[in-house]
Amino acid sequence: MDDCLIVGGGVIGLSLAYELAGQGCAVHVLERGLPGREASWAGAGILPPGSITAPVTPDEKLARLCHDLHPQWAARLREETGIDNGYWRCGGIYLARTVAAAQGIRQQARYWKERGITVIETSPAGLAECEPALAGVERGVTAALFLPDEAQLRNPRHMKALLAACASRGVRVSGGVTVDDFETARDRVVAVRATSGRFAAGTICVTGGAWSRGLLARLGVAIAVKPIRGQIALLNTGAPVLRRVINEGRCYLVPRADGRVLVGSTEEDVGFDKQTTAEAIAGLLSFATELVPALAAAQLETCWAGLRPGSADGRPYLGRVPGYDNMFVAAGHFRSGLQLSPGTAVLMRQAILGQATDVDLSTFGVDRG
Numbered sequence: 001m002d003d004c005l006i007v008g009g010g011v012i013g014l015s016l017a018y019e020l021a022g023q024g025c026a027v028h029v030l031e032r033g034l035p036g037r038e039a040s041w042a043g044a045g046i047l048p049p050g051s052i053t054a055p056v057t058p059d060e061k062l063a064r065l066c067h068d069l070h071p072q073w074a075a076r077l078r079e080e081t082g083i084d085n086g087y088w089r090c091g092g093i094y095l096a097r098t099v100a101a102a103q104g105i106r107q108q109a110r111y112w113k114e115r116g117i118t119v120i121e122t123s124p125a126g127l128a129e130c131e132p133a134l135a136g137v138e139r140g141v142t143a144a145l146f147l148p149d150e151a152q153l154r155n156p157r158h159m160k161a162l163l164a165a166c167a168s169r170g171v172r173v174s175g176g177v178t179v180d181d182f183e184t185a186r187d188r189v190v191a192v193r194a195t196s197g198r199f200a201a202g203t204i205c206v207t208g209g210a211w212s213r214g215l216l217a218r219l220g221v222a223i224a225v226k227p228i229r230g231q232i233a234l235l236n237t238g239a240p241v242l243r244r245v246i247n248e249g250r251c252y253l254v255p256r257a258d259g260r261v262l263v264g265s266t267e268e269d270v271g272f273d274k275q276t277t278a279e280a281i282a283g284l285l286s287f288a289t290e291l292v293p294a295l296a297a298a299q300l301e302t303c304w305a306g307l308r309p310g311s312a313d314g315r316p317y318l319g320r321v322p323g324y325d326n327m328f329v330a331a332g333h334f335r336s337g338l339q340l341s342p343g344t345a346v347l348m349r350q351a352i353l354g355q356a357t358d359v360d361l362s363t364f365g366v367d368r369g
């Protein structure tokens, strides 16, 4: 029997499997499709900086933990697997082009500064120094900030690296296995029932992303997680034209080192529908080409949509499932699951193994209402 069964092989499930296996646990990940091919593949990989001065709230502590862990995990994954996950401290620009949006990002700048995060307020005219591709855009800009500590990773590569690292630590990952139900005995979940049979384990953790609510409903447990679609267009300019992540409201441009640029994203409450739409992609392309006219000549390589696991209060659910001693959940990371994945894995490993957690998990509890 495995020590731990993990239901869902996205970035959260695989990071947790990697972390548990590092402590000698026998771990089996059950994944309905191909591992790492849902939201964790579809995301953009932006890693905003965490608080530098002592973080206060549990959310800040989790973000700070991840800020520290990402470069360490990138180096360790490269060492263990030879795969470079593309971690890159490229810096991020935050732009406003209306008076209201300028107020919003100045308020955000104060919040970041109070937490010791370096924020460089850039005059519209100075923008081109920070990001030459933005030359010319300054006429419409009402405020601009530069965060040198914003980073990114190439999430499809990160997923490959995690899978390889899990394999080298002895984690079994079974794709094409859909978990349908749980078998309980008093206050324990003794096994899961899946399309390909019954699997028993000492501990079970649901990391089913946007699908986690339906899974936990089988146990009569409610979590407010639902799918929020995000669409992305991928451009290729052959050679890099941008070097920073550029954020404006919910939209962004993420330059990869090879000349590709991700243009994202939408936030759509349309259920489990992963289609791309002409209107959304047209909107993203006009955002991109208006900001960086050089992108008008880029090749439109492909478009896709993914389902973020949105939670009602924007926080993930992390910890034990009430009513069951050996049942856990880590789901609902919404727009930040890639950013928050290594810290989530460490804290969940601590919770599952009965170790003291580095961050108090009650804020993220399933019973928080």
Ligand SMILES: Cc1cc2nc3c(=O)[nH]c(=O)nc-3n(C[C@H](O)[C@H](O)[C@H](O)COP(=O)(O)OP(=O)(O)OC[C@H]3O[C@@H](n4cnc5c(N)ncnc54)[C@H](O)[C@@H]3O)c2cc1C
Pocket (backbone or CB within 6 Å): 007, 008, 009, 010, 011, 012, 013, 030, 031, 032, 033, 034, 035, 036, 037, 038, 039, 040, 041, 042, 043, 044, 045, 046, 047, 177, 178, 179, 180, 207, 208, 209, 210, 211, 212, 215, 229, 230, 231, 232, 264, 265, 305, 306, 307, 308, 309, 330, 331, 332, 333, 334, 335, 336, 337, 338, 339, 340
């Ligand atoms: C367009 C877009 C842009 C994003 N950009 C960023 C970003 O820049 N930075 C960032 O930090 N985050 C970003 N995110 C969010 C991030 O991708 C998610 O928060 C994160 O991937 C969630 O990981 P997960 O493992 O919980 O979910 P998923 O990756 O969705 O994995 C859940 C897995 O569970 C499996 N599963 C579900 N039900 C079952 C079942 N019954 N049996 C077996 N397996 C099951 C699914 O098949 C899936 O593989 C973005 C997301 C999208 C869609």
